[in-house]
Amino acid sequence: MTDTSQIVEEDLEHVEEHAGPARRGRLGEFWYYFSQNRGAVTGLVVFTIIVLVALFAPLIAPHSPSLQNRDAFLVPPFWQEGGNAAYILGTDAVGRDILSRLIFGARFSLFIGVFVVVLAMTTGIIIGLIAGYVRGWVDTAIMRVMDVILAFPSLLLALVLVAILGPGLLNAMIAIALVLQPHFVRLTRASVMSERNREYVISSRVAGAGVFRLMFITILPNCMAPLIVQGTLSFSNAILDAAALGFLGMGAQPPTPEWGTMLAEAREFILRAWWVVTFPGLAILVTVLAINLMGDGMRDALDPRLKKS
Amino acid sequence: MSLLEIRNLSVTFDTASGPFRAVDGVDVSVDAREILSIVGESGSGKSVSMLALMGLLPDTATVTADMMRFDGRDLLTMTKRQKRSVIGRDIAMIFQEPMSSLNPCFTVEFQISEMLRRHTDLDRSARRKRAIELMEAVGIPSPEKRLGTFPHQLSGGMSQRVMIAMATSCRPKLLIADEPTTALDVTIQAQILDLLKDLCADNDMALVLITHDMGVVAQMADRVQVQYAGQKVEEQQVRPLFADPHHPYTAALLSALPERATARGHLPSIRGVVPGQFDRPPGCLFEPRCSFAVESCRRGAERQGPDLGYALCNRPLINGVPADERVADAQVKA
Amino acid sequence: MIRFLLRKFGLLIPTFIGVSIIAFAFIRLLPGDPITLLAGERGVSAERYEALQAAYGFDKPIIVQYVNYLGDILQGDFGTSIVTKRPVLEEFMQLFPATLELSICAIILATAIGIPAGILAAVRRGSFTDQSIMGVALVGYSMPIFWWGLLLIILFSGVLQWTPVSGRISLLYYFPQVTGFMLIDSLLSGQAGAFKSAVSHLILPTIVLATIPLAVIARQTRSAMLEVLSEDYVRTARSKGLGPFRVIGLHALRNALIPVVTTIGLQVGVLLAGAILTESIFSWPGIGKWMVDSVFKRDYSVVQGGLLLIAGMIMLVNLLVDLVYGLINPRIRR
Numbered sequence: 002m003t004d005t006s007q008i009v010e011e012d013l014e015h016v017e018e019h020a021g022p023a024r025r026g027r028l029g030e031f032w033y034y035f036s037q038n039r040g041a042v043t044g045l046v047v048f049t050i051i052v053l054v055a056l057f058a059p060l061i062a063p064h065s066p067s068l069q070n071r072d073a074f075l076v077p078p079f080w081q082e083g084g085n086a087a088y089i090l091g092t093d094a095v096g097r098d099i100l101s102r103l104i105f106g107a108r109f110s111l112f113i114g115v116f117v118v119v120l121a122m123t124t125g126i127i128i129g130l131i132a133g134y135v136r137g138w139v140d141t142a143i144m145r146v147m148d149v150i151l152a153f154p155s156l157l158l159a160l161v162l163v164a165i166l167g168p169g170l171l172n173a174m175i176a177i178a179l180v181l182q183p184h185f186v187r188l189t190r191a192s193v194m195s196e197r198n199r200e201y202v203i204s205s206r207v208a209g210a211g212v213f214r215l216m217f218i219t220i221l222p223n224c225m226a227p228l229i230v231q232g233t234l235s236f237s238n239a240i241l242d243a244a245a246l247g248f249l250g251m252g253a254q255p256p257t258p259e260w261g262t263m264l265a266e267a268r269e270f271i272l273r274a275w276w277v278v279t280f281p282g283l284a285i286l287v288t289v290l291a292i293n294l295m296g297d298g299m300r301d302a303l304d305p306r307l308k309k310s
Numbered sequence: 311m312s313l314l315e316i317r318n319l320s321v322t323f324d325t326a327s328g329p330f331r332a333v334d335g336v337d338v339s340v341d342a343r344e345i346l347s348i349v350g351e352s353g354s355g356k357s358v359s360m361l362a363l364m365g366l367l368p369d370t371a372t373v374t375a376d377m378m379r380f381d382g383r384d385l386l387t388m389t390k391r392q393k394r395s396v397i398g399r400d401i402a403m404i405f406q407e408p409m410s411s412l413n414p415c416f417t418v419e420f421q422i423s424e425m426l427r428r429h430t431d432l433d434r435s436a437r438r439k440r441a442i443e444l445m446e447a448v449g450i451p452s453p454e455k456r457l458g459t460f461p462h463q464l465s466g467g468m469s470q471r472v473m474i475a476m477a478t479s480c481r482p483k484l485l486i487a488d489e490p491t492t493a494l495d496v497t498i499q500a501q502i503l504d505l506l507k508d509l510c511a512d513n514d515m516a517l518v519l520i521t522h523d524m525g526v527v528a529q530m531a532d533r534v535q536v537q538y539a540g541q542k543v544e545e546q547q548v549r550p551l552f553a554d555p556h557h558p559y560t561a562a563l564l565s566a567l568p569e570r571a572t573a574r575g576h577l578p579s580i581r582g583v584v585p586g587q588f589d590r591p592p593g594c595l596f597e598p599r600c601s602f603a604v605e606s607c608r609r610g611a612e613r614q615g616p617d618l619g620y621a622l623c624n625r626p627l628i629n630g631v632p633a634d635e636r637v638a639d640a641q642v643k644a
Numbered sequence: 645m646i647r648f649l650l651r652k653f654g655l656l657i658p659t660f661i662g663v664s665i666i667a668f669a670f671i672r673l674l675p676g677d678p679i680t681l682l683a684g685e686r687g688v689s690a691e692r693y694e695a696l697q698a699a700y701g702f703d704k705p706i707i708v709q710y711v712n713y714l715g716d717i718l719q720g721d722f723g724t725s726i727v728t729k730r731p732v733l734e735e736f737m738q739l740f741p742a743t744l745e746l747s748i749c750a751i752i753l754a755t756a757i758g759i760p761a762g763i764l765a766a767v768r769r770g771s772f773t774d775q776s777i778m779g780v781a782l783v784g785y786s787m788p789i790f791w792w793g794l795l796l797i798i799l800f801s802g803v804l805q806w807t808p809v810s811g812r813i814s815l816l817y818y819f820p821q822v823t824g825f826m827l828i829d830s831l832l833s834g835q836a837g838a839f840k841s842a843v844s845h846l847i848l849p850t851i852v853l854a855t856i857p858l859a860v861i862a863r864q865t866r867s868a869m870l871e872v873l874s875e876d877y878v879r880t881a882r883s884k885g886l887g888p889f890r891v892i893g894l895h896a897l898r899n900a901l902i903p904v905v906t907t908i909g910l911q912v913g914v915l916l917a918g919a920i921l922t923e924s925i926f927s928w929p930g931i932g933k934w935m936v937d938s939v940f941k942r943d944y945s946v947v948q949g950g951l952l953l954i955a956g957m958i959m960l961v962n963l964l965v966d967l968v969y970g971l972i973n974p975r976i977r978r
Contacts, residue, residue, distance in 0.1 A: 060812055249936060264790065281791070282795065289786040413899070
C-alpha cells in the first residue's frame with residue numbers, strides 16, 4: 002500500500018519537474034534544512050560579506066592597492082608599536098596598504114572561483130552527458146582520458162600546464178579548470194547513467210523528444226544536486242590552487258594584489274614582519290572555510306539519507 | 311516465581327519533532343521453559359520493549375520501569391558492567407535480518423566463539439569444539455568446513471542458524487527471537503521455528519517470540535501477549551486466545567487469518583493504521599479503528615481481569631460479542 | 645584475489661599509456677622549438693642543431709618518436725637533465741627517499757590522529773566534542789598549507805626558536821646515505837645529536853603535509869563510523885554482552901576501516917601535491933621541490949621524466965591500496 006503511493010508521488014514529481022510549485026517546494030525544503038545548519042548559515046553570511054567587499058572594493062578600501070608610500074615601508078598593524086592608524090593592517094615592503102590590497106584581492110579570488118567553476122562545470126557536464134548518454138567506445142575513451150588526468154597530483158599537473166601556457170592568472174585558471182573538470186565528468190556520467198532508463202526519460206523519448214532535449218532538458222536538471230555540491234567544493238579548491246600557483250610564482254604576477262602572490266612576495270620578510278605573511282593567508286583561509294561550510298551544509302540538505310526523520 | 315518479570319515498562323524516544331512514547335506501561339512475565347509470543351503490527355512496540363530489556367536501544371531512548379527482574383536479580387539496579395555479564399550469557403537475542411545481523415568482516419567461528427570467550431573460561435581448542443557442536447545442533451551440515459566461512463557466503467536460513475548457534479552458545483535461560491523468520495523463505499521458516507522449539511525443550515530454555523504472524527503463534531506459543539501502539543491489550547494462553555479473543559483488536563487480527571476467511575473468500579482487514587507520533591487518539595488507542603467503539607471509549611479504556619484476558623477494553627468481547635451487549639440481550643430475553 | 649589484482653593491473657595499462665602520452669606531448673606542446681628548449685639558455689649552432697635533432701629523433705614521424713620514447717622508458721631511460729646532465733631516473737632515485745620519508749611520517753601522523761578523532765566524533769555524535777573535532781577538521785581541510793607552513797615557521801623557528809627553518813639535518817653532521825631516510829641514517833651514523841637534529845628538521849614539514857590528509861581522514865572516519873554504528877551487526881555485538889571498546893573498536897571499526905583505507909590511499913596524490921608546496925617552503929630536498937625548481941630552470945626533460953615517474957608511482961600506490969582493500973574486505977577475498 003505505502004509502496005504504491007510512493008511510486009505515484011515520485012512519478013508526479015517528475016511530471017511536474019518544470020512546474021513552479023513543485024520546484025519551490027523542493028527549494029523550500031532545501032532552504033529549511035540548510036538554514037537548520039548553523040555552520041552553513043555562518044558560511045553563507047561570511048561569503049556574502051566577502052562578495053560585497055569585492056563588489057564595493059574601490060569604495061571601502063582606504064588606499065589604492067598599488068600606491069607605494071615611500072615613507073611607510075613595513076609599517077606594523079595599528080595596535081602594535083610603530084603602527085599607524087592610517088594603515089590598519091600595516092604596509093608591505095614597498096609601502097602599500099595591506100588592508101586595501103586584501104580588499105582588492107577578494108575580487109581576484111572570487112573571480113578565479115567563478116571562472117574556474119563555470120569553465121570546469123560546463124565542459125565537465127557536456128563531456129559527462131555525452132559519455133553517459135552515448136556509452137560505447139566514446140564513453141570508454143572519455144573515461145580513460147579522465148583517469149589519466151586524475152593520475153597526476155592536481156597541483157603538479159596545473160604547474161606543468163602553466164609551464165606550457167606561460168605564467169599568469171588566466172593560464173593558471175585554465176590549468177586549474179582542466180584539472181578539476183574530471184570530477185564533474187564522472188559525476189554527470191554516473192547520474193546520467195542512473196537516470197537515463199527511468200520512466201520519465203523513456204516516456205519523454207517515446208513522446209519524440211530529440212537527443213539534445215533529452216540530455217539537457219529532461220535528464221540534466223535531475224542530476225544537478227550532486228553537481229552543485231561538487232561545484233561549491235571546486236570553488237574553494239580553485240581559490241586554494243590558484244593561490245598556491247601564485248605562491249609558487251606561476252599564477253598571478255606581481256604587483257597583482259592576488260592573495261597567493263602577496264604571500265610569495267612576503268616570504269622573505271617572514272621573520273621580520275609577521276603581518277605581511279599572516280593576513281593574506283588568513284583571508285584565503287576564511288574565504289575557503291566559508292565556502293566549505295556552505296558546501297557541507299548544501300550536501301547535507303540535499304542528501305536525503307542524512308535527514309532526520 | 312517467573313524467570314523474567316517486567317512491570318510498567320515505558321520507552322520514550324527523543325525525536326527531532328518531540329518525544330515519542332513507543333512503549334507505554336507494558337508488563338511482561340515469562341516462566342522458565344515457557345514460550346511467550348508477543349504479537350502486534352509494526353509500530354506496536356513489541357521489539358522495542360525487548361530491546362529495552364537487553365539494553366540495546368540508542369541513547370535517544372529513555373527507559374523506565376517499576377520492576378525488571380530476571381532469575382531473581384534486579385536488572386534496574388545493576389551497573390552496566392554487571393548487566394553485560396547477564397546479556398549474552400543468560401538472556402540472548404536473535405534478530406529479524408540474519409544476513410545483516412552477522413558481522414561481514416569476521417568468520418562464523420570467530421563470531422560464535424567470541425560469545426564463549428566473553429562468558430566462559432574455555433580455551434581456544436575447547437571453544438572451537440563447542441562451536442562445531444553448536445553448529446551441528448542447529449543443523450548446519452559439515453560444520454568443520456563452515457567454521458572459516460564469512461557471512462556473505464551463507465544463505466539467509468544458514469545465517470539465522472549461525473545466529474541461533476551463537477545465541478544459545480552459553481545455554482541461556484531465555485532467548486528472545488525478534489521476528490526470526492520474517493525475512494526467510496516459507497520453507498525455511500518452518501525449519502527454523504521447529505529448531506527453536508526443539509532447542510527450548512532440549513536446553514530448558516524459555517523463549518520470547520516476537521511476531522506479527524498469528525500462524526506462527528498458533529504453532530509455537532504457550533502463552534500470547536497482544537500489543538497495540540505500545541500498550542498490552544490482551545494476554546491469554548494460546549488455546550483460549552484463539553478460541554475466544556476478548557479484545558476487538560485480537561479478534562480482528564485472528565479474523566484476518568487466511569484460514570478464517572469467510573465463505574465467499576473475502577479476507578477481512580483492519581481499516582486504518584496504527585496511530586503514530588502525532589495522531590494518538592485521546593482515549594482508547596484502538597477506538598478509531600474499532601467497530602465496537604462507543605462514546606466512553608473516547609475517554610479511555612479499562613483494564614479487565616484475568617478471566618477476560620487482561621483486555622484493555624471497555625467492552626471486552628465474549629464469543630465475539632461485547633460483554634455489555636450480552637448482558638443487555640439477557641435482560642431483554644428475561 | 646589474484647584475479648582481482650590482475651584485473652586492476654590490467655586497468656592501469658591504458659592509464660599508464662595515457663600518462664606517457666601526456667609526458668611525451670609535454671615537450672612538444674611547449675611554445676617554441678623542442679631542441680632550442682632542450683639546449684637551454686646558451687642556444688645551439690646550426691650543425692649542432694641538426695645533430696641534436698637526429699639524436700633525439702625529432703626528424704622522424706611523431707608515431708615513431710612516441711614508440712621510441714615508450715621503448716626508452718620501458719628500459720628505464722627517462723631522459724637526461726639539461727642542467728646537471730645526469731639521468732633523470734638517477735636524480736629521482738636520489739631525491740625520492742626524502743619525499744618518501746616526509747610522506748610516510750605525514751601519513752602516519754594523519755592516520756594516528758585522524759582515525760581516533762573520527763571515531764570519537766562519531767560515537768559522541770552531536771556533542772560539543774563532535775562539533776569541535778569536525779570544526780577543527782574543516783579548518784584543516786580549508787587550510788592553504790603554504791601559508792600554514794609559514795605561520796609555523798614564524799612561531800616555532802622565529803619566536804620560540806625551537807626548530808630549524810629548512811633542510812633535512814644540521815650542516816654540522818655529515819654521514820653517508822645508507823637508506824636515504826635521514827631518521828635511520830642519523831641513527832646508523834652513531835653521531836651524537838644527529839638523530840635529534842633530523843627529528844627537529846622533520847617535525848614542521850610533517851605537520852604541514854599531514855594537515856589536509858588528517859582532516860580528510862577524520863571526516864571520512866566519522867561518516868563511515870556513523871554508517872556502521874547503525875548496522876544490525878553492531879547491535880548483535882552488543883547483544884553478546886561485549887563492552888563498548890570491543891563493540892566500537894573491533895566490530896564497528898573493522899567495517900568502517902574499509903572505506904577509510906581507500907581514502908588514505910587516495911591521499912597519496914594529495915600528499916604529493918602537498919609535497920610540492922611543503923618542500924618548497926622548508927627547502928626540503930625531495931622530488932616536489934625538484935619539480936618546481938626544474939620548471940623554473942626550464943629543465944624540461946626533468947619535468948617530463950618526473951611527471952611520468954610521479955604518476956607511475958601514484959598508480960603503483962593505488963594498486964597497493966586495492967591489494968590492502970582486498971585483504972581487509974572479505975567480500976573480495978577468495
